[in-house]
Each structure stands twice: as C-alpha cells, then as structure tokens.
Amino acid sequence: MILIFLGPPGAGKGTQAKIIEERFAHRQISTGDLLRAHRANKTALGLEAQSYMDAGKLVPDDLIIRMMEHELANAKDVIVDGFPRTVAQAEAFDALLAAKQLSAKAVVFDVDQNVLMARLTGRWTNPRNGRVYHTIFNPPRVPGIDDEDGGELIQRPDDKAETIEKRLREYEEKTAPLIAYYGRAGNAIHVNALADIAVVTDEVVKALPGLAPTGHAA
Numbered sequence: 001m002i003l004i005f006l007g008p009p010g011a012g013k014g015t016q017a018k019i020i021e022e023r024f025a026h027r028q029i030s031t032g033d034l035l036r037a038h039r040a041n042k043t044a045l046g047l048e049a050q051s052y053m054d055a056g057k058l059v060p061d062d063l064i065i066r067m068m069e070h071e072l073a074n075a076k077d078v079i080v081d082g083f084p085r086t087v088a089q090a091e092a093f094d095a096l097l098a099a100k101q102l103s104a105k106a107v108v109f110d111v112d113q114n115v116l117m118a119r120l121t122g123r124w125t126n127p128r129n130g131r132v133y134h135t136i137f138n139p140p141r142v143p144g145i146d147d148e149d150g151g152e153l154i155q156r157p158d159d160k161a162e163t164i165e166k167r168l169r170e171y172e173e174k175t176a177p178l179i180a181y182y183g184r185a186g187n188a189i190h191v192n193a194l195a196d197i198a199v200v201t202d203e204v205v206k207a208l209p210g211l212a213p214t215g216h217a218a
C-alpha cells in the first residue's frame, strides 16, 4: 500500500513517517529530504531547486515529477511524504500508480495554522537522516545533539519566520486543494494532528489496519 502524507509545513508528516517507518514495513520517501540531499551533493537538480526552496516556493512540477518517477520505480509499501503537492503532481502520480496497478491512500494531517509557526521555529533536524526534534514538544536528551547517532542537529534555513509564512501561503494555494482531490476519489483518511505525537501515531495506526509490523515494534 502506498501512503501519501498530506498536510501543511509543520503538521508532523515527517515526524510520523519516521515513527511508522521504524515500527512497520513502510519506507519513507520524503521529497524535502531528497531535495536537500541533492543540494548537499550539488547535483543539477539540487542547484536548480535551491532558489525555490530558499524562497519558500514549491520547486517546479517537472523537476519533482522526474525525481519521483525515479524514486518510485520499485516502490510498493512506502510513505510518500511531501508528494504530490500540486494537482499536476497528483495527476502524474495517478498515472504512475495506474501503470503499476498500485493504489494509494492519503493520510491528511488536520491541524490549525496557528500552531505551525511555533512548531517550525522550534524544530531541530538531523541533516544526515531527516529525524526531527522540537525544543519544547519533542526535545533531544542533549540540546542540539541527536539521541541516536550523537551528531549535531541543525535548524533548517527555510524555518525562518518570513520563509515559513511564504511556505504556508504556497500550501494553501497549491497543496490544500489535494485534500478534496483525494476525498472525491474516496481515498483520504483524516487524523487530528493537533494531538500529542504519540496520540497522532496511534490514530494513524488505527486508521491503517493493513500496516505490517517490522518485528521490532514498540
């Protein structure tokens, strides 16, 4: 089963995708993490995406669709985190799924806009694997250090207040219409992403009884 995690910046998509990935046989594919890796490796795609990301804008559809066609070539049980983000991306994804005779379900993270700024300005990220923390809501054991690999955490450059505002506007204009897109197709479930992290995880897991445990579930 392909799962699409859909919601605004800061809704908790990445946080939940990492938890589900650890507990169940579903691998996370995060477009944001892929793009940041392309940037770090200075690939042509990364260099082209850079200015859009820094400005809080979506990267052009053709670049994203090409990247995802490659990433999804052998995908079966995956969580797609951050894709699709426009109707054009959703239509391209539908065509890809149809060609592979796969179906997808969207998990919509319902959240109030007014919590997102605090979540994003307090976020600290492990740039090596995309794991995220929050200074108040999910602090690491040692400030600035990842609990698992012991390496440094960073603040994402696009987590500045003015860039966050632009990202939220992009979301409302271009991505929020996808909630109705998947709803019309009967392919969306909603979770209350305002709840505590562990409560959100429970809700996602209950809504998706088909998830297969990895064998080292919590």
Ligand code: AP5
Residues within 6 Å of the ligand: 007, 008, 009, 010, 011, 012, 013, 014, 015, 016, 031, 032, 033, 035, 052, 053, 054, 056, 057, 058, 059, 060, 064, 081, 082, 083, 084, 085, 089, 119, 120, 122, 123, 124, 132, 133, 134, 135, 137, 138, 158, 167, 193, 194, 195, 196, 197, 200
């Ligand atoms: P991307 O990296 O995908 O960023 P995003 O969608 O803006 O999502 P975030 O990672 O900011 O939020 P999240 O929902 O994952 O929240 P998180 O779990 O970290 O994209 C970055 C950029 O890449 C885009 O702006 C665009 O330029 C480009 N891009 C990517 N995909 C694209 C596409 N398909 N098309 C075009 N361009 C694309 O949580 C946030 C914080 O809140 C954390 O600190 C966490 O600890 C905390 N938190 C999480 N859950 C809770 C909770 N329940 N209660 C309290 N705190 C919580």
